Amino acid sequence: MPDKPVNLKSLAAHLGLTVGTVSRAMNDYADISVATRQRVQKAAxxxxxxxNQNARRLSLGQPETVCYLMPRQTGVTIQPFVAQLLQGLGEALGRRNWDLLVHHAESSQDDLERIDRLVRTGRVGGIVISRPLKNDPRVQLLKDLGCPFVVHGRTAEFADYAWYDVDGEDALVTAVNHLVDLGHRRIAYVGAPLQHQFAQERLNGYNRAVLHNGLTSDPQLIQIANFSDDGGEMAASILLDLPEPPTGIVCVSDTVAFGVLAGIRARGMQPGQDVSVIGYDGLHFGIHANPPLTTMAQPQAHAGRRLGDMLLAIVDGGDPKTHQELQRAHLVRRKTDGPPLQGAVQDNVSEREDIQ
Known part of the structure; x- marks a missing residue:
């Protein structure tokens, strides 16, 4: 290793090439032969x-920075979701030496103003958004600005932009089917406000599974709660006060499920024995819940890596409509699901139809 840091000029002198040739070889320009590119990169x-990344960005005219817009729900309940997602996103961007900027907005209008400012001032080369609304104005603004972007989730209409999502409707069908297979017939759902598309999809899955399993459709068993552990605890209290309380509860997220567990324990009952609970997300610290939470898992770190890869492909000229990916969640059984207590299983259980 030389005593002084090697710069582009000294590298070119060492190789007996011009600075321009070395620069183009380092950036894989096609007009530089493969042999020369390999020789330069080996010496480097x-x-x-x-x-010098700043010099490189100036020469390319491209801000090699991606902005991740955090969901507007704040506090400790959202942190595990975001942390796991950012881990994967950072890994994907790091492979190209791109930087990651994280932005949190206090309001929808603040989000729109920040997006407009970041794009128009040339500070970012792409944007990632999470948990979109059914009709999300951020998506339309990004399309109008011509900024590369990808959505973690989908809006109600999603044909003409890039997105990565997990099939929440299918996941809730799986969760309800699992409880039915264990013998449950009185199954409740704790959801989130329905302006979010993911919340609507998961409610649709619950309703579809109730219908196809021949369960009684009871509006009292559906609680749309504040999207937090406190909301889950309050919803559990309402459900357990019903004349005929549920023996199983499926939840829109792990965070909400943690609150449901607390609400069950507050009644002196044991989750997984007195009442079964299934969450959604597969957050790692669900292992440490009391008891460990059964959940429909979606790997957030993998989602972050896919979002980063998709966005960079669009930056490189890819068609956003060809970068749309729908994955499935899978059931992770821990300790909060089990058969209902003896006497809670109803007679004359109808045969479940196959759900396509």
Missing amino acids: AELGYRP
């Missing part, structure tokens, strides 16, 4: 050359 690695 051996000598410890590190490109």
Whole structure:
């Protein structure tokens, strides 16, 4: 290793090439032969050359920074979701030496103003948004601005932009089917406000499973709660006060499910024995819940990596409509699901139809 840091000029002198040739070789320009590119990149690695990223960005005219817009729900309940997602997103961007900027808005209008300012001032080369509304004005603004973007989730209409999502409707069908297979017939759902598309999809899945399993459709068993552990605890209290309380509860998220567990324990009951509970997200610290939470898992770190890869592909010229990916969640059984207590299983259980 040389005593002084190697810059582009000294690397070019070492190789007997012009600075321009070395620069183009380092950036994989097609007009530089493969042999020359390999020779330059090999020497750069051996000598410890590190490109000046600011100079490179100026020369390319491209801000190599992606902004992640955090969901507007704040506090500790949202942190595990965001942390796991950002881990994967950072890994994907890091492979291209791109930077990650995280933005939190206090309001919808603040979000729109920040997006407009970031794009028009050239500070970011792409944007990632999470948990979109059914009709999300951020999506239309990004399309109008011509900024590369990808959505973690989907709006009600999602044909003409890039997105990565997990099939929440299918996941809730799986969760309800699992409880039915254990013998439950009185199954409740604790959901989130329905302006979010993901909340609507998960409610649709619950309703579809109730219908196809021949369960009684009881509006009292559906609680649309504040999207937090406190909301889950309050919803559990309402459900357990019913004349005929549920023996199983499926939840819109792990965070809400943690509150449901607390509400069950507050009645001196044991989750998984007196009442079964299934969450949604697969957050790692669900292992440490009391008792460990059964959940429909969606790997957030993997989602972050896919979002980063998709966005960079669009930056490179890819068609956003070809970057749309729907994954399935899978059931992770821990300790909060089990058969209902003896006497809670109803007779004359109808045969479940296959759900396509």
